[in-house]
Amino acid sequence: MHIALLAPLPPEQNGIADYAGHLKLALQKLGVQISTPLAGIGNDPHEAERHVAQIHWQGIDLVHAELGGGRLAEFHALRALRQRFAHLPLTATVHDPERLVWRRASLPWPLSIAGKLPSPLPQVATVLSDPLCLHEERQVARGMTRLVTLTHAGSAALRERMGLAQAQMAVIPHGNLDIAPLPLPPLEPLRLLYFGFIYRGKGIEDLLDALADCISAQPALRERVRLTLAGGSEPEMAFGPSGSYLDELRERIGQLGLSGSIDWQLDLPAEHIAPTIQAHHVMVLPYRESSKLKLLGKLRGTSGALSWAVACGRGAITSDARSFAEEVAHGNGMIFPQGDVNALSQALSTLCANPELARTWADRAASLAKERVWSRTAERFRQLFELACEGDN
Template structure:
C-alpha cells in the first residue's frame, strides 16, 4: 500500500473557494495552494469568484449553488475551504448555508484580513457603486455583522497567516484554536543581490487606503536625493505625479522582474485601513513578493509584520531616516540581503500547505 493511499486527504474531495486567477494577492496565494492540493487530494473542485465588491447578488447565489452541487457530487468526505478577505462575499456566504452542515463536510477558511473574515458583508457590486450606501449599510450594522460572522464561522477550522492574526481572531470572534500559517513567496527569477542593484527603493502593490501611497511626496522630501523612488502596481498609474518619483503602473512578468531588479528595498508605510471594527493583522502580499525576489523590506510597525521586514517605529519621518541609514550603508544592506535570502529558503509553498492541511487531516476519518 502506497504512502499516499494512507493519507486521508487522498480519499477526500477539496472544494476550494477563492478569487479568480490574476485578480489579487489572495488569488496568487490560492493558485499556489491549488498546485499542492491537487497532489494531496483525491479530487479538487475550484469555485472562483470576483474580488472585493465585484460580485452581484446573482453571482453569490450562483457560487453557493456550485458549492452545494460539488458537495453533493463528492463520493466521500469533503473539505470546503474558503480564502476569506475584506469585502469579498462568496467565501463567507458560501460557508453560510445548510448544506455545509453535512457530517461528511469539513468546513475550513483562511482569514486573510484577520481578525475578521468579511468586513463588508453587504457590499455587492450594485451597492458598491455608492460610497454613501456602503457606509449607510455597514457602519450602523457592525454589531449585527459581527454576531453573524461568529455564528457562520462557528465550527469552521480557521487559519491565519500571522501569529498575531490568530490571537486576534480568538479575541474578536471567540474562536479557537486557530492554526497559524504564512503567505509564501511565489516562484520568481533569481536577481542580483540587493547591494548590487541600483540605488533606489520602491513601493509596490494595489492602491487602496492604508498602503502609504498618499505619503509619496513626503517620502521624496525626506529620503536622500541620491536614492531614487520607484512605484509600481495596479492603480498606481492613477496616482498624482510627484517630482522625483517614477510611477510605472501595473507590472507583470518581465516588467515586474525589472522593477524589483531596479530597487534595493521595498517600503511598507502601512497605516490603518478601515473604520470598520478592529485593526487588521496584515499578511502582506507585497512583502511576500519582495521575499520572492530576495528584496529586503523596510516597514513601519504594523500588526502582523514581523521577521519578514526591518521594522521601524514611528511614522514617515522615521521610515525615511531608516532608509537613508540602511540603503546607503553597504554592511547594513549585506545584512538585510542575507536575512531575506534565508526567509526565501524557509517560507516555501509546500510548507505553507503542510500547515494548512494538518487540521484537515486531523478532522477527517482515517482511510
C-alpha cells in the first residue's frame, strides 16, 4: 500500500508534527510505503494547492492528512484533491473537532478590510465570515472517505457539526511511545507536573492559585508537595504584547509565596521527556477552553501531554475542557470544572491526603499505555486504510 501523508513533520516543533512523525514511522514498520508530497512548503495553502495540481498522483492508493493546530495547507490540499480526483480515497485525523480548521485562509471582501483595523474589528469580521468557513469545512468533510478522531466525544461532535454519516467516522486513540515502566518515586514529597507548551490560555495561573490555596489551608503541605513547570517556551508563544509570560508567572509565584515549591524544566530535549514525567507522581493539566473559539464551536480535541502521561504510566488531574474527561475515565485520574480554582485546590488536597491514589492511577495508566503503543495504533490505521481503499463506506 502506498499512502501520501499530508502533515507537518519533525523537526517542526508542535504536537501534530510529533504525532505525524510517530505515525509515519510506525506505518513504515508495517510495510506501508509513505510519501510526503507537501514536505517543505510550510503552512501555505496556495502552495499546497499548486503542489496538488503539479504532482502526478499515479500509484498513490490513499491520501491521509493530519488536520488541526491552526494549519490550513493540508485542508486546502484535500479540497483540491477531491476536486481533481472524485474517487481517490481521502482520510484525515481531525485533532481539533468539532471543526476541521476553524478559520479561512483569508476573509472575504469587504470583511477583509477589517483585518487591518484595531481590535476587536478583526475578530468581529472573523465571526461574521464564519458561516462561509463552516460551509467550506462541511464540503470537504462530506467528501472524505474516513475522518478519524482521538476520542468518542470528538467523533460525535464532529459528525453532528459537519453533518456526516456514521460510516465516515472512526475513533483511534492517541498513540503512545513504548516506554519502559518505572515505579513511582517515594510518595513524599508528592511531585506534581505541568507539562506542555507554556503560554497564555493553558490555565497555569489557576494551578498556581490552587496550589497556594491548598498550602494556605494546610501549611504542612509546603514541605510535602512540589510542582514542576516543564515544557516548551517558544518566543512567539511565551512573549506577547503584554511582555514575557514566563516573567509574569515568576512574579505571580513570588506573590503567592510559592518560590520554594516550584521547579522549572523549560525546553526539554526529546530524550528527557519520559524521565522527567516518570520522576513525578501526577500530571496536572488545568486547560481552559478559548473564549474566542466558543463563538465558533466546541473544541473537543485532546492533548499530546496527556498521551505522554499515559505512555509514562502516570495519572493526571485535568480540567473538563476539550475531551479530557473521556481520557481520564479509565481510572487513571480525576477531573475538575475548568477555571474553578477552588475545585482544583480540592482535587490537589484530596491527592495530598490520599497519595496512594497516585499509585492506583499510575497502574491504570500503564495498562492503557500497552493498548495504545504506536505499533498497535498504526495497525488500526492500516486496517482503516485498507477498508477505505476497498470502498467500504
